Structure formats: structure tokens, C-alpha cells
Amino acid sequence: MVRMAGRRILFAAPVLLVVTFGVFAVAAASPFDPVKAYAGNAGLTASQENLDQLRANLGVDQPLVARWWNWLTSALGGDLGDSGVMRQPVTDVIGERLGWSVLLAVTAFLVAILLGTSLGVLAARRQGGWLDRAASSAAYTLEAAPAFWLGLLAMWLFALKLGVLPAGGLTDTGSDVITFGQVASHLVLPAAVLGISQLPWFFLYVRQGVADALEQDPVRGARARGLNERTVLLGHALRSGMLPTLTLVGSRVPELITGALLVETVFSWPGIAAATVQAATAVDFPLLAALTVLATLAVLAGNLLSDLLYGLADPRVGFDG
Numbered sequence: 001m002v003r004m005a006g007r008r009i010l011f012a013a014p015v016l017l018v019v020t021f022g023v024f025a026v027a028a029a030s031p032f033d034p035v036k037a038y039a040g041n042a043g044l045t046a047s048q049e050n051l052d053q054l055r056a057n058l059g060v061d062q063p064l065v066a067r068w069w070n071w072l073t074s075a076l077g078g079d080l081g082d083s084g085v086m087r088q089p090v091t092d093v094i095g096e097r098l099g100w101s102v103l104l105a106v107t108a109f110l111v112a113i114l115l116g117t118s119l120g121v122l123a124a125r126r127q128g129g130w131l132d133r134a135a136s137s138a139a140y141t142l143e144a145a146p147a148f149w150l151g152l153l154a155m156w157l158f159a160l161k162l163g164v165l166p167a168g169g170l171t172d173t174g175s176d177v178i179t180f181g182q183v184a185s186h187l188v189l190p191a192a193v194l195g196i197s198q199l200p201w202f203f204l205y206v207r208q209g210v211a212d213a214l215e216q217d218p219v220r221g222a223r224a225r226g227l228n229e230r231t232v233l234l235g236h237a238l239r240s241g242m243l244p245t246l247t248l249v250g251s252r253v254p255e256l257i258t259g260a261l262l263v264e265t266v267f268s269w270p271g272i273a274a275a276t277v278q279a280a281t282a283v284d285f286p287l288l289a290a291l292t293v294l295a296t297l298a299v300l301a302g303n304l305l306s307d308l309l310y311g312l313a314d315p316r317v318g319f320d321g
Contacts, residue, residue, distance in 0.1 A: 012300050016293055017072075023292045024068040027283045071289055081286030085278045090290045093275055098294075100170065101271030104190055105260050111195025112202050113249075117242075119199075120206025127211055136207070139200035147197040147259040151266035154193050165189050168268040190267040197259050198252055205245045253302030257295050 062070070074081060080090035123132040142150075159167035166172065166189070171182045264273030272291060279287040 008300070008304050012297070015300065016296060019292060019296045020072060020289050021068050023289045024064055024071070024285060027285055027288060028064045028067075067285060071286060075290070075293075080290045083275075083279070083284055083287040085282040085284045086275065086287065090286050093287060094272070094290060094294065097270060097272050097275055100269060101260060101264065101273070104187065104194065104264065104269060104271060105256055107187060107191040108194035108198065108260070108263075109252075109256065111191060112198035112252075115195070116199045116202025117206050117245075120203045121210055123203070123207045124210035124214065132207075135203060139203045142196060143200045145197070146262070147194065148262040148266050150197055151190070151193045151263050154189050155266065158189060168266070170270050186267075186269075190263045190269050193267075194256070194259050194263045197263075198256060201248055201252060202245065205248050206242065209242060209245060249302065249305060251303075253299050257298060 071081060080094075082088065083090050083093050086093045119131075119135050123129075123135050126132055155167050158165045166186050168186070168189075170186055171178055175182060260271070261273040261276060263269070264271045265277065272294075275287065276291050278284070279291060
């Protein structure tokens with residue numbers, strides 16, 4: 001396990017180098033001017049000399065490779081630079097927002113896994129039944145539904161039409177204090193929408209995996225020994241059928257990040273989404289690079305987690321092979 005994790009960490013280093021350089025290359029080719037974005041309305045009346053001086057202060061007058069290398073060496077020393085669009089250090093921007101994004105993503109992932117697994121087991125137990133047909137149809141429909149559309153629909157129904165949940169934000173309007181109750185109530189809609197958007201894949205994988213396991217000899221033997229159906233289903237079929245699903249955990253991380261950006265924007269959740277959008281449109285090199293590295297690390301960690309879970313669940317898989 002340690003050797004495999006070590007190899008993955010060594011592999012992550014060149015990946016991160018390529019990703020960060022790609023961010024600076026794309027930003028350099030962007031038609032957006034970071035200097036004008038930083039200056040705002042003042043840039044409309046500023047002289048060319050002032051704009052050139054500001055360009056030098058921001059370091060965007062340097063060649064692409066020089067900008068990337070200066071940022072990389074500073075980042076390795078713990079200095080991610082200052083965000084021009086946020087007017088504060090990048091570490092502060094991430095520190096203020098990352099926790100709320102993690103809370104949303106983890107809650108949504110738990111919703112998707114628990115609900116998808118439960119429905120998948122029940123559907124596999126009675127293949128072709130009304131629950132199987134209804135859940136499968138809903139899963140295929142949700143696969144094609146964009147997360148932002150689900151968010152807008154949920155907001156219209158539960159916040160505007162029924163008025164049972166807040167429409168967005170982190171706390172109630174006019175509140176200066178962040179309380180557990182307010183955060184919990186405001187988290188329900190975005191977490192549910194993001195979780196439901198990820199649910200179809202977990203449901204379909206679990207359903208197929210458990211259905212295949214129920215036809216295998218070990219499960220048939222357990223039934224022949226007189227074990228009750230619940231023990232056969234949960235103790236034998238589910239364990240075997242969950243193995244392919246474990247690999248899905250890591251592969252869904254990129255989709256989870258993309259969905260979180262959309263959901264956070266729809267529900268005005270104070271996470272990384274707003275910072276990412278602003279950094280991209282303003283060509284904020286330091287912030288954009290840091291957020292991209294963060295997303296890349298999340299994807300690599302998700303893939304590593306999938307392999308570790310699969311190896312722990314199936315002893316036949318060697319970690320050092």
C-alpha cells in the first residue's frame with residue numbers, strides 16, 4: 001500500500017507541473033486583459049503609462065515561461081501570491097472558501113452513495129419489478145439533467161413555491177452570525193441537488209453488481225445452506241457487487257467538482273465556485289493556478305482512494321503489483 005501510494009505521489013508531481021503550465025498558457029492566450037480587470041472602471045480613464053506600470057507591478061508583462069516559473073518557485077515556498085480580483089492573498093481566499101466547498105461536496109457524496117446503494121440493492125433484489133423500473137427510468141433521466149437545471153427546479157419548488165427551505169446563501173438574510181441551524185437549513189437544497197446529480201451512476205453500478213452477484217455460485221450456496229435473504233443480500237451479494245462501485249468513487253470526483261461549481265453558483269454558496277469564475281474571467285494568474293492545482297489534487301486523491309478501497313475490499317488485488 002505504501003509503495004503504491006508513493007508511486008502515485010511521484011507521478012502526481014509531473015502532472016501538476018503540466019497542469020499549472022497549461023493554466024498559464026491558456027490564460028496568456030485569453031482575450032481578457034488582467035490589468036483592465038484589476039483596475040476596474042479606473043482603467044477606462046487611466047493613461048497608458050499607468051496601465052504599463054500596473055502591468056509591471058502585477059508581473060503580467062513578463063514572458064509566459066517566466067511568469068509560470070516565478071509562480072511555481074514561490075508556491076513551493078508556501079507563497080501562492082496575491083489575488084488581483086479578490087484583493088487579498090490567495091491563501092486567504094482559499095482558506096475562507098475551501099471549508100464550505102468541502103462541506104457541500106462531502107455531504108452530497110454521502111447522499112449519492114447511501115441513496116444510490118440502497119436503491120441499487122432493492123432494485124437488484126426484484127429485477128423487473130415496479131421499483132426497479134421506476135428507479136432505473138429516473139436514473140437515466142437524471143443522467144441527462146444538468147446540475148444547474150436541477151438546482152433551479154429545486155429552488156423554484158422548495159424555496160419559492162412551497163417556502164420550506166431557503167433559496168440560497170449560507171445564513172438567513174440580515175443575519176450577522178453563522179449558526180449550525182442556519183448552515184444546516186441552507187445546505188439541504190444544494191447538497192441534495194449535487195448528490196442527486198451524482199446518484200444515477202452509483203445506483204446503476206450497484207444494481208448491476210448486486211444482480212450479477214446474486215447469480216454467482218457462492219450466493220446460491222449461501223441460500224442453499226438456509227441463510228435468510230437479508231444475510232444473503234447484504235452479507236454476500238452486496239459485498240461482491242460493491243467492488244466495481246469502489247472504482248467509481250475516484251472517477252466521479254471530476255464530475256463532482258464540476259457539479260459543485262454549478263450548484264454553488266446557483267445557490268450562492270460561499271465556496272470556491274465564485275472565486276474560480278472570477279479568477280477565470282479576470283485572468284487572475286495566481287488564483288487561477290492555485291485553484292486548478294487544488295482541483296487536480298482532488299482528482300488524483302480520488303483515484304488513489306478508489307484503488308485503496310478496492311484493494312482493501314478484495315484481498316486478491318495486490319497493492320504492490
